[in-house]
Amino acid sequence: MIALKERYNKEVVPGMMEKLGYKNRMAVPKIEKVVINTGFGKMISIKTSDEKKKTISAILSDLAAITGQKPVLTKARKSVSGFKIRRGVPIGAVVVLRRKMMFDFLERLINVTLPRSRDFQGINKKSVDKSGNLTIAIKEHVSFSEILPEKAKVIFGFEITVVTTAKNKQEGLELLRLIGFPMKK
Numbered sequence: 001m002i003a004l005k006e007r008y009n010k011e012v013v014p015g016m017m018e019k020l021g022y023k024n025r026m027a028v029p030k031i032e033k034v035v036i037n038t039g040f041g042k043m044i045s046i047k048t049s050d051e052k053k054k055t056i057s058a059i060l061s062d063l064a065a066i067t068g069q070k071p072v073l074t075k076a077r078k079s080v081s082g083f084k085i086r087r088g089v090p091i092g093a094v095v096v097l098r099r100k101m102m103f104d105f106l107e108r109l110i111n112v113t114l115p116r117s118r119d120f121q122g123i124n125k126k127s128v129d130k131s132g133n134l135t136i137a138i139k140e141h142v143s144f145s146e147i148l149p150e151k152a153k154v155i156f157g158f159e160i161t162v163v164t165t166a167k168n169k170q171e172g173l174e175l176l177r178l179i180g181f182p183m184k185k
Contacts, residue, residue: 004107004179005100012178019174029132029166029175034102036067038158039092058153060093065146067095067105108144109160110180117143122184125173132172134162134181 008030016028040059044052056073063071071093079087097105114120117138128134139157141147166172177183 004103004110008179012175015178016171016174020171029164029171031102031106031175031179032098032163032165034097034105035161035163036063036071036095036097036105036158037092037161038063038094038156040090040156043154043156044090055154056090059156062141062147062152062154062156063093063095063158066141066144067097068101069095069097071095106162106179110182113138113144114182120182122182123176124184128169128172128176130169132164132166132169132175134164134172134176136160 013025013028016022017025022028038059040056044055047055060071060073072095073090074092074094076085076087076089076091079085085091114123123134123136127136137157137159138144140155141158142152142155162176164172164175166175173183
């Protein structure tokens with residue numbers, strides 16, 4: 001099986017040049033980074049201090065296993081009494097993948113995780129914004145093969161944003177389709 005980076009260079013770039021009329025390889029849009037983001041404010045808001053630490057560490061270790069990179073904790077910028085959140089309290093985690101780690105993650109996402117997820121029929125075209133970036137949500141992190149469902153202490157969802165250098169939605173859709181993302185017809 002051909003690696004995603006090789007496929008981009010050998011198939012996607014010539015395909016984009018032919019279909020959208022680029023004259024230079026450097027003008028062809030590419031994937032810049034992948035951002036994986038999860039929020040756990042609601043999960044930990046009603047727990048005790050000890051339970052919060054255990055839940056946060058379980059989420060961070062699972063996210064690190066999925067991405068291959070240590071997540072960064074995001075903290076609340078201001079207190080919101082309605083959500084029982086105080087300023088400076090951890091409310092989420094984010095991982096930004098670039099270069100080789102990004103291509104490895106996307107390859108696993110496209111070839112293993114998305115086909116494995118329940119009732120998956122393709123990615124909706126509305127998931128691509130006007131700048132050509134794709135954002136999809138994963139409801140249960142156990143759909144990744146790195147996580148054993150019976151050993152997962154906490155089941156959480158997260159958001160994956162694939163940031164491209166495309167100038168518009170059409171370029172972004174074409175790039176993602178040629179790379180191998182299963183888009184709905």
